[in-house]
Amino acid sequence: MNTTSNNIFSLDVSYVKQFQNQLLTWYSENKRSLPWRENQDPYRVWVSEIMLQQTRVDTVIPYFNRFTELFPTLQDLAYADEEKVLKAWEGLGYYSRVRNLQTAVKEVCESYGGKVPDTPKEISGLKGVGPYTAGAVLSIAYGVPEPAVDGNVMRVLSRILLIEEDISKPKTRLIFEKAVRELISHEDPSSFNQGLMELGAIICTPKSPACLLCPMRELCRGFESGRQRELPVKLGKTKVRKAKMVAGVLMSEDGHVLIHKRPSEGLLANMWEFPNTEYVGENKLAEISALESYVEEQVNYEVTLEEKAGYIEHVFSHLKWEIHIWQGKINSMAEDGLLPDDWKWVSVDELDAYPFPVSHQKIIRLIKEALIG
DNA sequence: AACCCGTGGTT
DNA sequence: TAACCAAGGGT
Missing domain, CATH: 1.10.340.30 (Hypothetical protein; domain 2)
Structure with a gap:
């Protein structure tokens, strides 16, 4: 015993x-x-x-x-x-x-x-x-x-x-x-x-x-x-990094919205999102220029950002996104067939068919509220 | 081993 | 409210 x-x-x-x-x-x-x-x-x-x-x-x-x-x-x-x-x-x-x-x-x-x-x-x-x-x-x-x-x-x-x-x-x-x-x-x-x-x-x-x-x-x-x-003993701290993000709700003349499929690895892999990028700086100009150059680099579109459409915070386990959202339109488009596979124009109704992370579902909500209101 | 990877509920 | 926490795993 x-x-x-x-x-x-x-x-x-x-x-x-x-x-x-x-x-x-x-x-x-x-x-x-x-x-x-x-x-x-x-x-x-x-x-x-x-x-x-x-x-x-x-x-x-x-x-x-x-x-x-x-x-x-x-x-x-x-x-x-x-x-x-x-x-x-x-x-x-x-x-x-x-x-x-x-x-x-x-x-x-x-x-x-x-x-x-x-x-x-x-x-x-x-x-x-x-x-x-x-x-x-x-x-x-x-x-x-x-x-x-x-x-x-x-x-x-x-x-x-x-x-x-x-x-x-x-x-x-x-x-x-x-x-x-x-x-x-x-x-x-x-x-x-x-x-x-x-x-x-x-x-x-x-x-x-x-x-x-x-x-x-x-x-x-x-x-x-x-x-x-x-008990239990659990040591170790978690630090949450803050990232300033700017995202765009970019509309075509016939009312379609530009969306992007994220890469197959890393954060939110293979999920869809609105075009966005991290930026440094404090003012609206920093937001605008960061998003403009991002979209131009990715799909060779020239965009005009018209007005601030909202601000969203989203907390991950290890990261906090502070997302400034701008509404805008496309000035000049590349040839139609030249859009990469991971970019798409979709109508607002079609958004429901794509998997979005919660952070970007919040943006969809803003879009729909704006259309209704 | 240390860090990355989501979201929502609780304290 | 910020921190913690939940039937973890990949790299």
Whole structure:
């Protein structure tokens, strides 16, 4: 029964057994009914796990329902037009997630006969499937006893087991995976992993954990020592860079608007936008000249910016855009057929067919309000 | 390892 | 309100 010195968690057999019983009982009685819990279809489980990365359950639910209705099977997604896929993801953020997912789903069709692989090695090789997602899909869809360590699991276990390592360091995840391997139920890995996350989402919350309602209270070393609020340890700061941007709503004589498809890599990859560029300076002249030269360089159009149409702020995880919006018109156009593939003239109604990031959806709103008002 | 990659809710 | 946070992964 005694713990060995090389076991840093001091997890004896009876502790593990109690841990599993308490968690699994609580989960079976308290789990939320969510769309992706209707069945264990590996494709649906996979889609949900990708959507849930850094994204709240309440946000994901409507997206998941729409997405699985548009692309009911893995094959439907594999053969779908990328533009349509991005459109279904519009507003969810981290758009590389869905481009990687479609890449991975194609790989499953080509290399695995359309069946989502059920081994750690194979599934981890798929684009966009990291350590967490691999473990989540394997355990939930296939019942494989693999750890699925996300932010919830690190928070919950750091408190229960009093682990004080800095969870912002990548290596720290390995410590929690080791802990889960010792604790996980081999009878029901799916409920065990989901139970840990559910506990983190409902009871063991970041700011004010509901310890008095917690089924794990008697097993919790953090609660025992009154230090649950100090955990998990998370160091490191995030700085948000500010970028002054100028964007143009440029109209042709027949009422079309100029839009641009962003490059296939980097921020908001493959999403559409209104022509815009970062600028330096303080006054309107700086805004105007920056946008004018940008448009001229990109598509060889000469533009006249007529009036300021608005100002928008948009905050990303690591960046803040301060967007000054100008309305203008095209003076001289290059020959019609010379517009590059990633530039388009579209009517205002047609804008709805293209995937725009939220920052530029705000500009669309301005356009429509101006047309109505 | 450190930085990039979105968005919306909470405190 | 600014900072923090959410079922992370790629490079």
